[in-house]
Amino acid sequence: MNLVGYLFCSSIGRKIIMAVTGLILIGFVAGHLVGNLQIFQEPDHINGYGQFLHSLGALLWVARLVIIASVVLHIWAATALTLENKKARGTDYGFKHTIQATLASRAMRWTGYIVLAFLLYHLAHFTVGLAQTGTFKENLPHYTMGSDYRVAGFVAVKAGTPEVLDVYNMVVLGFQNPIVSLFYIIAVGLLSVHLLHGIDSLFQTLGLRNAKWSAGLHKIAVVLCLVYFLGNLAIPGAVLAGKLQPRAASVAAAHAK
């Protein structure tokens, strides 16, 4: 068998695909969160960030394609492995018993389904504008940068740049709907649980784990997941608590629609 055959057809190969695509996606969601937390600064930051990402053009699409490919491969490998697992058991046990498998590990499939549903809604909500269309960034009055937006010290978006999409108001107005916010909070909570077993698992699958490392690696996984959840909770939480308010001009415009 060649390299591709080993990776795509063998049990361990497909698990390596799960682990590597999982790692890419963990990197993505972590970076995504750090970027989003700029909402707690002046609107210039998150709006400038959005403008900067769009200005990357082809590069943005390369990143998007890597992420989409990771999601597709991750789901494909999970489905293929799960179907084989069902077949491998055959007749189920009459008496079911679990010795030590964690709840997070046993719920992987279900947390995965909900995260996928959330992902689709999230894209419809903030990327394509199919959900909450009235407050979608394209439909809000455009924003003019009040100050420079810098990336690694370099000016990425200049002060006074007009026609910038108002991500700040889109997010704040979107999360003022408690049902939407609650769905986001539950979904990222379940994603954190998914990541807990995922992070633990990827070290095992890539062979970078033993008894000496496992306790430390598990603690790192727990801390990462907790920080990830709290970071994500902060955004809709702050909107619901009234700490993040929309800018008056856009509110009037959105209500007028």
Add this chain to the structure above:
Amino acid sequence: MVAENTTKNLSITLRVWRQAGPNQPGKFVDYQSKDLNPNMSFLEMLDVVNDELTLKGEEPIAFAHDCREGICGTCSCTINGKAHGPGKGIATCQVYMRAFRDGDVITVEPFRATAFPIVKDLITDRSAFDKIQQAGGFITARTGSAPDANALPVPKPDADLAMDAAACIGCGACVAACKNASAMLFVAAKVSHLGLLPQGQAERDQRVLAMVSTMDALGFGNCTNQYECSAACPKLITHDFIARMNRDYLGATLRSAFKPAPLGTGGGAG
């Protein structure tokens, strides 16, 4: 002071999977067993129940057993949902009736895996493990007289670790305990046992690739890193060996993919 559970006789309800043959339908059948000595082993209890069944003219419960001291890996029952029953690091034959309480309902079923077809009642055909072994669980050794004892130095920690892996008795509890009926712990133990020793280096890459692909072909499931296998293993083989096998497999895959091909000119006097 003697614990009460070792002195008081007990009565139990045994709920056993009865299946007449490989492709026959199976079902659970309840048997009452009274006044059992708590210090008899689980298999001795089955012997007693079978004696009673025989006297009544019924078919006795078929179960596999051999050494009855936890070293052969023949006895294979799932007792109350746990491969080899209650207790840690023991096989079914090392379970004693004092582990149960008077009036308990004890569910006994065969190891469940497509790769381990049921032969009869509690007996499964685990020759799939032999096929995995035949694919790579060996070393090439010269024939003739035995080599000098210390001709091939093996570092003590390596020998100890290889021995931990070699403790695998091939009972199949890892497959039975895994929710995916995966044989990863068994294969990892066999791959590591030889791969950790100098004698096993010549076939190291070929071994892990061949044993894993045979495991896949035989219809075992895939590991989801829940470690039920090592928790059920009567020899307490650690799932660290699975991580080691994953690493070995990845390395072997890359090495085999990028290995230069020999010219095939034969060399030497041509």
